[in-house]
Amino acid sequence: MPRQPPDQESALTPECLATPECTVITVAGEIDIAAKEQFFSVLSENLAPGEALVLDLAEVTFLDSGGLWALLKAAKHATATGAEMLVVASPAVSRTLALTQTSHFLALHHDRASAVQAGAVHDRPQQDE
Numbered sequence: 001m002p003r004q005p006p007d008q009e010s011a012l013t014p015e016c017l018a019t020p021e022c023t024v025i026t027v028a029g030e031i032d033i034a035a036k037e038q039f040f041s042v043l044s045e046n047l048a049p050g051e052a053l054v055l056d057l058a059e060v061t062f063l064d065s066g067g068l069w070a071l072l073k074a075a076k077h078a079t080a081t082g083a084e085m086l087v088v089a090s091p092a093v094s095r096t097l098a099l100t101q102t103s104h105f106l107a108l109h110h111d112r113a114s115a116v117q118a119g120a121v122h123d124r125p126q127q128d129e
Contacts, residue, residue, distance in 0.1 A: 033066030052119030
């Protein structure tokens, strides 16, 4: 499927959902250089110390170097702030991560349910012994 000309591309429209376990951000379509700043902004605004963020990219059809930059920058920001970012990758996202050998920088999950479950474990308060 050919990509749309730049003047016809739609803006990135992530959906955010706060659950008792974590925050879930769902993104579909293309994440490219035109959307990289918005993508990073949405992610960084939802990363909180000690909390988990599930990034559901299962419906992403294209991820270019700009989108990859934003994804990796957000992962670095999560680590620096003590948050956890769990990523559900589509085949297109997985392909970009494999080609760039960057998947090891992300906490990847096969589906949203396993990512949310891992986020719930991360978000549990520490027990004093």
